[in-house]
Amino acid sequence: MVLSFGIAVLAAFAVHIEAAAQSPLPDTPQVEARVNALLSKLTLDEKIDLLSGVNKFYIRSMPSIGLPALRMSDGPMGVREWGHSTAYPGGSALAATWDPAFARQMGASIGRDARARGVSFLLAPGVNIYRAPVSGRSFEYLGEDPVLAAQIAVGFIDGVQEQGVIATVKHFAANNEEYNRVEVSSDLDQRTLHELYLPAFEAAVREAHVGAVMDGYNPVNGIHPTENAALNCAILEKQWGFRGIVMSDWGAVHHAVAAANSCLDLEMPSGEYLNRNNLLPAIRAGKVSVAIIDDKVRRILREAVEFGLFDRPQPAPNRNLDNETDRKVALQGALEGAVLLKNQDNLLPLEASKTKVLAVIGPNATPAVYAGGGSSNVTPYAAVSVLSGLTDYLAGKAEVEYDRGLPDLTALSKATEYTFDGKPGVQLQLFANANFQGTPFRTLMVPNIDPGSMAAILKQDGTLLAGIQAMRFTANYKPHSAGAYLFLTSGGGSQAYASGQDKYTLTVNGNRIVSQAPFEQQAPLATYRDLPAAEPLAIQFDYVPMSDRAYPRLAISATADLVSQRAREIAAKADAVVVAVGFDPSTEREGMDRSFNLPYGQEVLIRAIARINPKTIVVLNGGAGIDMHGWVTTVPAILDQWYPGQEGGRALAQLLFGEYDPEGKLPMTFDRTWDESPVRHSYYAKPRAIGKDAKEPTFTYNMAGAMLTGRMDRGVNYTEGLLNGYRYYAGSKEKPLFPFGFGLSYTAFAFGHLHVGSVNSNGLDISADITNTGKREGAEVLELYLGLPSRHVPMPERELKGFQKVRLAPGQIAHVTLHVDRRDLSYYNVPSQSWKLDTGEVRVYVGDSASDTSLTGSFKLQ
Ligand code: BGC
Numbered sequence: 001m002v003l004s005f006g007i008a009v010l011a012a013f014a015v016h017i018e019a020a021a022q023s024p025l026p027d028t029p030q031v032e033a034r035v036n037a038l039l040s041k042l043t044l045d046e047k048i049d050l051l052s053g054v055n056k057f058y059i060r061s062m063p064s065i066g067l068p069a070l071r072m073s074d075g076p077m078g079v080r081e082w083g084h085s086t087a088y089p090g091g092s093a094l095a096a097t098w099d100p101a102f103a104r105q106m107g108a109s110i111g112r113d114a115r116a117r118g119v120s121f122l123l124a125p126g127v128n129i130y131r132a133p134v135s136g137r138s139f140e141y142l143g144e145d146p147v148l149a150a151q152i153a154v155g156f157i158d159g160v161q162e163q164g165v166i167a168t169v170k171h172f173a174a175n176n177e178e179y180n181r182v183e184v185s186s187d188l189d190q191r192t193l194h195e196l197y198l199p200a201f202e203a204a205v206r207e208a209h210v211g212a213v214m215d216g217y218n219p220v221n222g223i224h225p226t227e228n229a230a231l232n233c234a235i236l237e238k239q240w241g242f243r244g245i246v247m248s249d250w251g252a253v254h255h256a257v258a259a260a261n262s263c264l265d266l267e268m269p270s271g272e273y274l275n276r277n278n279l280l281p282a283i284r285a286g287k288v289s290v291a292i293i294d295d296k297v298r299r300i301l302r303e304a305v306e307f308g309l310f311d312r313p314q315p316a317p318n319r320n321l322d323n324e325t326d327r328k329v330a331l332q333g334a335l336e337g338a339v340l341l342k343n344q345d346n347l348l349p350l351e352a353s354k355t356k357v358l359a360v361i362g363p364n365a366t367p368a369v370y371a372g373g374g375s376s377n378v379t380p381y382a383a384v385s386v387l388s389g390l391t392d393y394l395a396g397k398a399e400v401e402y403d404r405g406l407p408d409l410t411a412l413s414k415a416t417e418y419t420f421d422g423k424p425g426v427q428l429q430l431f432a433n434a435n436f437q438g439t440p441f442r443t444l445m446v447p448n449i450d451p452g453s454m455a456a457i458l459k460q461d462g463t464l465l466a467g468i469q470a471m472r473f474t475a476n477y478k479p480h481s482a483g484a485y486l487f488l489t490s491g492g493g494s495q496a497y498a499s500g501q502d503k504y505t506l507t508v509n510g511n512r513i514v515s516q517a518p519f520e521q522q523a524p525l526a527t528y529r530d531l532p533a534a535e536p537l538a539i540q541f542d543y544v545p546m547s548d549r550a551y552p553r554l555a556i557s558a559t560a561d562l563v564s565q566r567a568r569e570i571a572a573k574a575d576a577v578v579v580a581v582g583f584d585p586s587t588e589r590e591g592m593d594r595s596f597n598l599p600y601g602q603e604v605l606i607r608a609i610a611r612i613n614p615k616t617i618v619v620l621n622g623g624a625g626i627d628m629h630g631w632v633t634t635v636p637a638i639l640d641q642w643y644p645g646q647e648g649g650r651a652l653a654q655l656l657f658g659e660y661d662p663e664g665k666l667p668m669t670f671d672r673t674w675d676e677s678p679v680r681h682s683y684y685a686k687p688r689a690i691g692k693d694a695k696e697p698t699f700t701y702n703m704a705g706a707m708l709t710g711r712m713d714r715g716v717n718y719t720e721g722l723l724n725g726y727r728y729y730a731g732s733k734e735k736p737l738f739p740f741g742f743g744l745s746y747t748a749f750a751f752g753h754l755h756v757g758s759v760n761s762n763g764l765d766i767s768a769d770i771t772n773t774g775k776r777e778g779a780e781v782l783e784l785y786l787g788l789p790s791r792h793v794p795m796p797e798r799e800l801k802g803f804q805k806v807r808l809a810p811g812q813i814a815h816v817t818l819h820v821d822r823r824d825l826s827y828y829n830v831p832s833q834s835w836k837l838d839t840g841e842v843r844v845y846v847g848d849s850a851s852d853t854s855l856t857g858s859f860k861l862q
Helices: 007-016 029-040 044-049 090-096 100-116 146-161 190-197 198-205 229-239 258-259 277-285 289-305 324-337 386-395 410-414 451-457 566-573 602-612 650-655
Strands: 001-003 070-073 119-123 166-172 185-186 210-213 247-249 337-341 358-362 399-403 427-432 442-446 468-478 483-492 503-508 513-514 525-531 537-544 553-558 575-583 616-621 639-642 715-717 750-756 765-774 780-785 799-808 813-820 826-827 834-837 840-846 857-862
Touching: 029 289, 090 100, 090 324, 100 119, 100 146, 100 324, 146 166, 146 190, 146 198, 146 799, 166 198, 166 386, 190 198, 190 258, 190 826, 210 229, 229 386, 258 277, 258 289, 277 289, 289 765, 324 650, 337 799, 358 386, 358 566, 386 399, 386 575, 386 857, 399 566, 410 427, 410 553, 427 451, 442 451, 483 503, 483 513, 483 650, 513 525, 525 780, 537 553, 575 602, 602 616, 602 715, 639 650, 750 780, 750 840, 750 857, 765 780, 765 799, 765 840, 780 813, 799 813, 799 834
Parallel strands: 001 813, 070 119, 119 166, 166 210, 185 715, 210 247, 358 399, 358 575, 575 616, 616 639
Antiparallel strands: 337 639, 427 442, 427 468, 468 537, 483 525, 483 553, 503 513, 503 537, 750 765, 765 813, 780 799, 780 840, 826 834, 840 857
């Protein structure tokens, strides 16, 4: 049987979607008349009051016009703020489904959850384009390609808004890194901005009619988004015709008049700047016009009218807060989003009948790692871990043995043995200045360098005794044997990450080996050194707390000691081993960047277990690329689950045992090493020499293994331009570890019958067949790339222009037609600020990853 997919079929599909629950009203003259009538009843004071939030997550009520308080909530993975809620897969998992229809279903579920909690604004989706694996929030976003991100975002927003909830697309714009996120300016040329970093926002506005846009923290070309008229007024409102609300990220406003005149409508979470004290005098002085204030208020009222917020209570009745429908959607996302990266000799799927003992090892096996950290992190009613998913699945059929495999941070720092002056322990000196100058005002001994050792210098409430500006830990550490050693530093307390802006340096035998800059939040840093046996090392750990709390930590361990004995034993006796590793909310989160390498010890664990048991399957958590070059060849199977949401463990069992065929495809390129990444020279701000210390390294920052010294510049120059991700690799000799769009299946597919239609004023149709040539049902994605002519401007070798996922039984064929419109064939012409079509030959590539396109063709643009 031949299935047909394409524009006609997609249109029919739309009709079958469940009748919309509370679709917003269209933007009509009637709506505008009502908005104007409401506006006319407000005093200037009341209007100004509407321009800022209150109580963290509300627009305030305005009883004089019957406006209720409008509640907001994060975010992309579920409804965060108002109690427990279903936790759905993260953005990279959602994008890995390559399934906009599923995105719509997930959006609808979250929209219903929001209504059940009385939420009117959902602060999602996040659509910032992926540049580098180290960026801490990639897990919330939708990958590296604007076409994929746009289609997933549109699906999600449609789903949310059909439930009567306003979606908020964020963070406008070019918010592509987390370290020092409020300061670092994304400096990029207009063509790159328009072709890569804006299209997902544009589609949210033009196709999905999103109700709100959130301006990001980072300056763009030197100007904060909340006062960036070029972005908010010229592009968003004028070019794209956005009629909704431009809100600030939380605390992202820096100037009242500049923000007011740059099309920012709503300051969140409260009116630090957009308040009566600032705006009334500015209006009187003629710096801000009443017309501008009215426009902002109109936008807020317009969304409230269109979404029915004046006319019905927002909490939807008859909605169970925790229900089977949503759990199924979360499960479906975890199933569809998981990407099978490697499956040597078809080790997977495992056969339950042949698996008598399964070993489950690794820090990510339990508790469930369903999400990264920060404002997207939802508290679910229950989350299924890798361990419980597999144990439940195998109950009564096989034995499951578990071990964490690696010590946790606290165990590791407590177990590190130091001496000072021949006695066990560490000398701690306290300074009344932050530069370690002069004599310490107090010196004491502590057992080790761990938050638990701080008791003697804390007040009862857990804060530091007054006057402590800097702490110096001094000790000797004696390696018990020659070999590789881990030095693990962190500023975190019960959480692994540092929540303040603490800075620290670690010096070993007088050489500085780690320096942490005082950024907003910080991941633990793992540094490895080869040490000779039994040479005592002189350790100095200098820690400068930036608040009245401090959680300094240093752990040192031979890497040979990291993997537990029990993990080795259960691996040896098992029929197969699942090693569950990767990042978690403490190592990958909003507000900080993460390492490209797996967190400490995990590579050592993978290699050790794979040596013991050749049937080792690595299951990964993480929102982005992971440096695997040191271990990828040592294991036969790798499955990336991203952050799979609360049903991750259940999905994993179904995937590993072949009840569900893996179908996820990478939404970003996985670089082999940081040195090969196209943004290796342009991700970190350049070091900046400061004052007379110009030659002295002030801070180093080494998340990607790129040791940087010196205080950093304010701006990051996107020198790679359009050549981000696969756009770079397609024209380079370097090959990524795993290409964009890649993902294995248990079945097999073949592409054939490429047909390139003729070009007319609307563009053209391109079609091809996909056949399931394997023995199992499965889904495949047809990916269409075009190489546009480079007559006037250089073009990337290929760019994704469309895709379609199809689900096929063995032997079944799908005929897929994709429409390419004129905009898809154009480039952004900077002088004319418009899209232009170039003449010449267009190359056509069809396949199932950016570097595996078995069908090729071409056509001419005249
Ligand atoms: C984040 C936003 C989030 C907001 C409210 C900010 O720190 O950047 O994504 O929506 O907080 O929680």
